[in-house]
Amino acid sequence: MSQQTAKKTKQNKPSYHHGDLRSTLLNAANALLRETGIEGLSLRKLADKVGVSRTAPYHHFKDKNQLLCAIAEQGFVRWHQDAEFIFNQKGLLPQEKYRQFFHGYISYAADNPELYDLMFGRTIWKQNSATEELRKAAFPSFHHQVEMTKKWQAQGLMPSGEDTLRLSQVTWGTMHGIARLLIDGIYADRSHIDAMCDCAVNLFTQHISEVKG
Amino acid sequence: MSQQTAKKTKQNKPSYHHGDLRSTLLNAANALLRETGIEGLSLRKLADKVGVSRTAPYHHFKDKNQLLCAIAEQGFVRWHQDAEFIFNQKGLLPQEKYRQFFHGYISYAADNPELYDLMFGRTIWKQNSATEELRKAAFPSFHHQVEMTKKWQAQGLMPSGEDTLRLSQVTWGTMHGIARLLIDGIYADRSHIDAMCDCAVNLFTQHISEVKG
DNA sequence: TTGTTATCTTGACAGCGTCAACATATGCTT
DNA sequence: AAGCATATGTTGACGCTGTCAAGATAACAA
Numbered sequence: 001m002s003q004q005t006a007k008k009t010k011q012n013k014p015s016y017h018h019g020d021l022r023s024t025l026l027n028a029a030n031a032l033l034r035e036t037g038i039e040g041l042s043l044r045k046l047a048d049k050v051g052v053s054r055t056a057p058y059h060h061f062k063d064k065n066q067l068l069c070a071i072a073e074q075g076f077v078r079w080h081q082d083a084e085f086i087f088n089q090k091g092l093l094p095q096e097k098y099r100q101f102f103h104g105y106i107s108y109a110a111d112n113p114e115l116y117d118l119m120f121g122r123t124i125w126k127q128n129s130a131t132e133e134l135r136k137a138a139f140p141s142f143h144h145q146v147e148m149t150k151k152w153q154a155q156g157l158m159p160s161g162e163d164t165l166r167l168s169q170v171t172w173g174t175m176h177g178i179a180r181l182l183i184d185g186i187y188a189d190r191s192h193i194d195a196m197c198d199c200a201v202n203l204f205t206q207h208i209s210e211v212k213g
Numbered sequence: 214m215s216q217q218t219a220k221k222t223k224q225n226k227p228s229y230h231h232g233d234l235r236s237t238l239l240n241a242a243n244a245l246l247r248e249t250g251i252e253g254l255s256l257r258k259l260a261d262k263v264g265v266s267r268t269a270p271y272h273h274f275k276d277k278n279q280l281l282c283a284i285a286e287q288g289f290v291r292w293h294q295d296a297e298f299i300f301n302q303k304g305l306l307p308q309e310k311y312r313q314f315f316h317g318y319i320s321y322a323a324d325n326p327e328l329y330d331l332m333f334g335r336t337i338w339k340q341n342s343a344t345e346e347l348r349k350a351a352f353p354s355f356h357h358q359v360e361m362t363k364k365w366q367a368q369g370l371m372p373s374g375e376d377t378l379r380l381s382q383v384t385w386g387t388m389h390g391i392a393r394l395l396i397d398g399i400y401a402d403r404s405h406i407d408a409m410c411d412c413a414v415n416l417f418t419q420h421i422s423e424v425k426g
Numbered sequence: 427t428t429g430t431t432a433t434c435t436t437g438a439c440a441g442c443g444t445c446a447a448c449a450t451a452t453g454c455t456t
Numbered sequence: 457a458a459g460c461a462t463a464t465g466t467t468g469a470c471g472c473t474g475t476c477a478a479g480a481t482a483a484c485a486a
Contacts (some may be wrong), residue, residue, distance in 0.1 A: 044473070044474085064474065064475090120397070126398035163412065169409050172394075172411045173391040174391075175390070177385075177387055177390020181382075184334060198218065231464080255442060265465075268465085270444095272465075
């Protein structure tokens, strides 16, 4: 019993082939992920929701892992766009830009908790099951973080005495840790998110007045 | 087909009742968790390993969740002991003590990755499925962190201008984030753990020479 | 048109958590 | 000591899961 409209041709007659199943699956999977989390996302429910048989998705994704990687990949692309937007703003003091970046990161996680869990969780990375496409989408985000840290050190915003790689690992670790404590249900009270972010930014940065880049 | 020695009486005859099944299950579950992670820990494998039928564990744990909570509870007790040992050391400079605490936290996570995942992961907390016993074992750890932060602020080790709760949320978030990035397989290279911890400690503390307590 | 390939279907299997019904041992009450 | 309640163990069954195998259908290329 299919939950969704059955696949149709342009003449609105049901057809054996779907025609656009891969992207339809991806969209439905995103919605299902958001509603039920990774644990609740089953291929069978997904197929049922889209209106195809249980094994139809296997012609577009080798297995469940490949579907999950494809979803995560989209998540990285979208986050990268958000980050780029923040970095490309003109006329902001470095500290204000860093502050927005920090808040933006936590907001992205808080707004897409299940997606964030998938993007940075052990389901994919600990099993070493990331596809090549996913790695290509994810690594630039990591790398970008290091590049920006180097720049912030040069600007005097962050302590130049610390090794750049270590510093970016720690600052990213902080964002990741706060994000996880939030989305995993340990920090139940979300009314203090902004205050927490501001506190972290204060700890990591020194006030400077000149805009260098 | 049981994998383990069948339960025996003192006369070495197999007996219908196990006699100590609950703690036997807990021990075996700990081992299984360490080997296979939460995902790989199934009640059926566990029962088989211990040499009882699939449903025998249900007489000692209401469901799988209660077993997981019991394991996590032990994890919090053990961590609390480790932390107490560090805090009770005499004659250490505050910064050195904080440094050891930070390293100790990360080491505990790195040495017991699957247990840490269970203790602080969404399996338990996001589903809001923690038992009362688990909460009683976990909350003191959270609370203790706040108390120590207050002390460190008073000692001048940490910035007194920040709200204590926010500060402890951020510092704990940092430890948690680094721990998770490690055990979830995102920071694959573990040779820099100590350097990362030291970098974080540097960022969060100011050098002071007097031992106040 | 014919044959190849892509796509979708049903059937099947093993593993999972867990409920129901039944079996057996333990231990308390008389 | 006898009997009965309770604790603890067992097998059977159900619905859920991911995924393989084999067959059906449509699209496409020669």
